[in-house]
Amino acid sequence: MKIAVIGTGRVGLPLALAFAESGADVIGIDINSEIRQAVNIDKTMPFLEPGFEEVLQSGKLQIREFIDDVEDIDYFVITVGTPLLHHIETDLTAVTRVIKDLGSKIRKGQTVVMRSTTAPHTTEYVKKQLEAASGFEVGKEIFLACCPERILEGKAKEELLALPQIVGTEDTKSRDLAEALFQMLGVEIMHCDYITAELVKLFNNVSRYAYFAIANVLAMIAIDYKAEPYEILRLTNHNYPRPITSKPGFTAGTCLRKDFGMLSEAYWSADILVSAWRINESMPKFLVEAAKGRWGDLSALNVTVLGFSFKRDADDVRDTLSDKVLRYLHRECPKKLVLQDHLVQQDDVPEMQDLTFTHDLSDAVSDADLIVIATNHSLYSEQRDMLMGRVENNGCRIVDIWDSLGTGSVLLG
Numbered sequence: 001m002k003i004a005v006i007g008t009g010r011v012g013l014p015l016a017l018a019f020a021e022s023g024a025d026v027i028g029i030d031i032n033s034e035i036r037q038a039v040n041i042d043k044t045m046p047f048l049e050p051g052f053e054e055v056l057q058s059g060k061l062q063i064r065e066f067i068d069d070v071e072d073i074d075y076f077v078i079t080v081g082t083p084l085l086h087h088i089e090t091d092l093t094a095v096t097r098v099i100k101d102l103g104s105k106i107r108k109g110q111t112v113v114m115r116s117t118t119a120p121h122t123t124e125y126v127k128k129q130l131e132a133a134s135g136f137e138v139g140k141e142i143f144l145a146c147c148p149e150r151i152l153e154g155k156a157k158e159e160l161l162a163l164p165q166i167v168g169t170e171d172t173k174s175r176d177l178a179e180a181l182f183q184m185l186g187v188e189i190m191h192c193d194y195i196t197a198e199l200v201k202l203f204n205n206v207s208r209y210a211y212f213a214i215a216n217v218l219a220m221i222a223i224d225y226k227a228e229p230y231e232i233l234r235l236t237n238h239n240y241p242r243p244i245t246s247k248p249g250f251t252a253g254t255c256l257r258k259d260f261g262m263l264s265e266a267y268w269s270a271d272i273l274v275s276a277w278r279i280n281e282s283m284p285k286f287l288v289e290a291a292k293g294r295w296g297d298l299s300a301l302n303v304t305v306l307g308f309s310f311k312r313d314a315d316d317v318r319d320t321l322s323d324k325v326l327r328y329l330h331r332e333c334p335k336k337l338v339l340q341d342h343l344v345q346q347d348d349v350p351e352m353q354d355l356t357f358t359h360d361l362s363d364a365v366s367d368a369d370l371i372v373i374a375t376n377h378s379l380y381s382e383q384r385d386m387l388m389g390r391v392e393n394n395g396c397r398i399v400d401i402w403d404s405l406g407t408g409s410v411l412l413g
C-alpha cells in the first residue's frame with residue numbers, strides 16, 4: 001500500500017509517520033521547506049509532538065515539495081490547512097489548489113481521502129472539482145472519502161492508534177478502500193456519508209467550545225458579583241452526580257475557534273454557537289476590566305503576560321487569545337509590558353510596540369506589578385511558590401483565570 005500525505009503540518013506529519021510505523025510505504029508532500037528540512041535532513045519533528053522520534057530517525061518518511069510521480073500511489077490523503085477568513089468563511093485556497101493539481105494527475109483506481117476539517121458540503125465540492133479536473137467519475141474510476149482528524153495536538157501518537165475513525169463515503173468501493181487504509185492503524189471504523197462525517201468532526205469541537213463558554217460565563221458572572229468562580233465550581237460539583245465538567249480560561253486555538261466558524265458559516269441560525277463565541281472571545285477584555293476594577297488604573301504598573309500558545313504545554317500560537325489580552329493591556333499604557341512563553345518561538349510573537357518577549361520566567365516576573373496567566377502551561381503551576389512569593393512579598397497582583405496556582409481565586413493580591 002503506498003500513501004501520499006499532502007500537507008505535512010501538525011495533522012499530516014503525525015499521520016504520515018503513524019502510517020510509516022504501521023508498515024505502509026508513505027511519502028509526504030509539503031510546500032514548506034522548513035518542514036522538509038526538519039524531516040528529511042535533521043530527522044526531527046518541526047513542532048512539539050512526542051513519540052515519533054524512532055520512525056523519524058529511521059528515515060522511512062521523506063517529504064517532497066510537489067506531487068509528481070503518482071503512478072504507484074494508492075491513496076492521497078489531504079491534510080492541508082483550512083483556516084477561517086475574517087468574515088466567518090472557510091478559506092479553501094489550499095484545498096482547491098491541491099485538488100486541482102491532483103485532478104490533473106490522478107489515475108484510475110486511486111483514492112483521495114479528505115482529512116482536513118471542512119464546512120458541510122466541502123467534500124461534495126471536492127468531488128465535483130476532482131471529477132471536472134480528471135474526467136473520471138468518483139465511485140467508478142476514482143474514489144473519495146471524508147475521514148476527519150479528531151486528535152488532540154500533543155497526543156497524536158496515542159490518539160491516532162486509539163480513536164475510532166469516521167469514514168464518510170457515498171459509494172461502496174470508496175467505503176471499502178478507505179476502510180482498508182485506516183485498518184492499517186488498527187482502529188475501529190465507523191461508516192457514514194460525507195455530510196455526517198463533516199458534521200461529526202465539527203460537533204466534536206464545537207461542543208467543547210460551548211462547554212467552555214458555560215464555565216467562562218460562570219466565571220464572568222461570579223467575578224461581577226465579587227464571588228469566586230472556582231469556589232462555585234467546587235461546590236456545584238462536590239459529590240454531585242451531574243457536575244459542570246469545563247473550567248474557565250482563554251478558549252480559542254486553531255480548532256475550537258475555527259470550527260465554530262465553519263458551522264456558523266453554513267448555518268445562519270446557530271445562535272447558541274454565536275453566543276459561545278461571544279462569551280469566549282470577551283474573556284480577555286473582561287479580565288483586563290476586572291483587574292482595573294480591583295486595582296485601579298494600570299498605567300503605573302509593570303505588566304507581565306505568561307503564556308502565548310493557545311493551549312497548555314504546546315508551541316502552537318494559531319488563533320491564541322493571548323495576543324488579544326496583550327492588545328487590551330497595551331491600551332492601558334502600562335509602564336512596561338512583558339510577554340513570557342518558554343515553548344513559543346520569538347518569530348511566532350507578533351510585533352507590538354513596547355512589548356518585550358522572553359523565554360525566561362524569572363526574568364519576566366522579577367519586577368512585575370501585575371501578572372496575567374494567559375496560558376495554563378504546567379511550568380506556572382510548578383513555579384507556584386515563586387509566583388505566590390511575588391504576591392506575598394512584593395505586592396504583585398496576579399490574574400489567574402485557569403487557577404494555575406491552585407488558590408481558587410482569579411484575582412490575587
Ligand SMILES: NC(=O)c1ccc[n+]([C@@H]2O[C@H](COP(=O)([O-])OP(=O)(O)OC[C@H]3O[C@@H](n4cnc5c(N)ncnc54)[C@H](O)[C@@H]3O)[C@@H](O)[C@H]2O)c1
Nearest residue numbers: 007009010011029030031032080081082094116117149153
Ligand atoms: N492541529 C490540530 O490539532 C488539528 C486537529 C484536527 C484537525 N485539524 C485540521 O487538519 C487540517 C490541517 O491542520 P494543521 O494543524 O495540520 O495545519 P498546518 O498548517 O500545521 O499544516 C498544513 C500543511 O499544509 C501545507 N500545505 C499548504 N498548501 C499546500 C500545498 N498546496 N501542497 C502541499 N502542502 C501544502 C502547509 O505548508 C502546512 O505544512 C486543518 O483542516 C485543521 O482544521 C487540525
